[in-house]
Ligand SMILES: Nc1ncnc2c1ncn2[C@@H]1O[C@H](COP(=O)(O)OP(=O)(O)O)[C@@H](O)[C@H]1O
């Protein structure tokens with residue numbers, strides 16, 4: 556049985572290793588940082604020290620330095636067990652301090668135990684740092700130590716900056732989704748009541764028209780009311796797409812076939828053409844065909860309107876396996892990614908954040924509902940839509956939709 560000092564600021568890791576060592580017949584003492592470890596060593600002699608490096612107050616490097624320059628402690632075998640300082644340079648620095656071993660976490664516990672047991676029985680390496688250290692060596696140590704620390708800090712800062720950026724983006728996604736959620740409830744409620752009023756107006760105006768003669772002046776006025784009411788009804792139908800009744804009725808569809816079909820329809824008689832780059836094995840998706848038709852039509856119509864002089868819309872589709880590392884507001888797993896890219900006017904930076912907002916439009920005759928509805932539909936399908944654009948170069952819309960779990964279906968419904 557040996558007495559082992561385990562030093563780690565992570566209580567869970569420390570306790571786990573302690574329990575494991577005790578189960579294997581050893582005695583284990585724990586400490587949360589270098590200072591605590593030195594304190595324990597004053598009253599409790601141990602056969603070996605195993606320590607983490609990155610710890611508050613006194614880290615593993617400093618602890619090793621204290622031990623290896625102390626007459627009473629220098630003969631205790633010293634092992635670094637680290638998950639943060641893992642480069643070759645870190646290892647070199649650690650071994651130069653006089654440590655016997657340098658192990659990168661995580662390691663199978665049985666293997667770790669073997670290393671501990673063999674190291675205890677090996678003679679302690681001649682510590683390269685003499686107990687009575689010269690000022691020059693001390694300077695060398697400090698320079699090396701700061702270099703290791705600065706490298707680590709720089710990396711940590713970069714990691715944190717990346718993390719902050721990702722979090723900000725995620726927050727934006729959440730805020731946008733919440734905003735649209737409340738607007739959708741509001742719009743859905745209004746659309747329902749409004750539709751009822753419009754139905755009454757339309758019914759009565761049509762009836763009034765039938766009571767007049769087309770040659771009478773009033774017939775023309777009534778026709779205007781009828782036309783405006785019909786258009787208003789269409790608008791409320793679009794607003795209704797936000798509401799809860801728009802729960803998707805899903806079936807298995809091929810998004811690529813749907814796009815090719817719709818592009819033909821939307822772009823017939825236009826100077827805009829569509830180019831497809833779609834892999835043959837593209838997965839099917841579970842989607843509401845009507846709603847997905849709205850999304851794709853909106854995107855193609857917008858692209859077409861952005862290229863009044865004509866141009867090419869490039870459609871790419873590929874299968875992708877979304878993982879947590881993609882930092883997308885999506886569940887992990889198989890998705891179909893569709894990219895619709897045009898060469899139109901593009902979207903100025905100041906508008907990029909607004910284009911999915913209901914009623915945001917830069918067009919004279921626009922309703923500003925197309926993208927808001929598309930966003931809401933894609934969200935209801937557990938997907939995600941985003942945009943990138945450069946003014947004068949074009950706009951690129953990217954959609955992710957979860958792939959259907961069953962891909963074996965022979966009949967592809969479009
Ligand atoms: N492909 C595109 N190229 C340039 N601008 C676009 C594109 N798609 C959308 N937009 C911008 O986003 C706004 C909102 O689009 P949308 O919601 O479809 O409403 P609408 O087409 O009725 O204006 C448009 O008015 C336009 O300014």
Ligand SMILES: [Mg+2]
Pocket residue numbers: 853856857925926
């Ligand atoms: Mg539109």
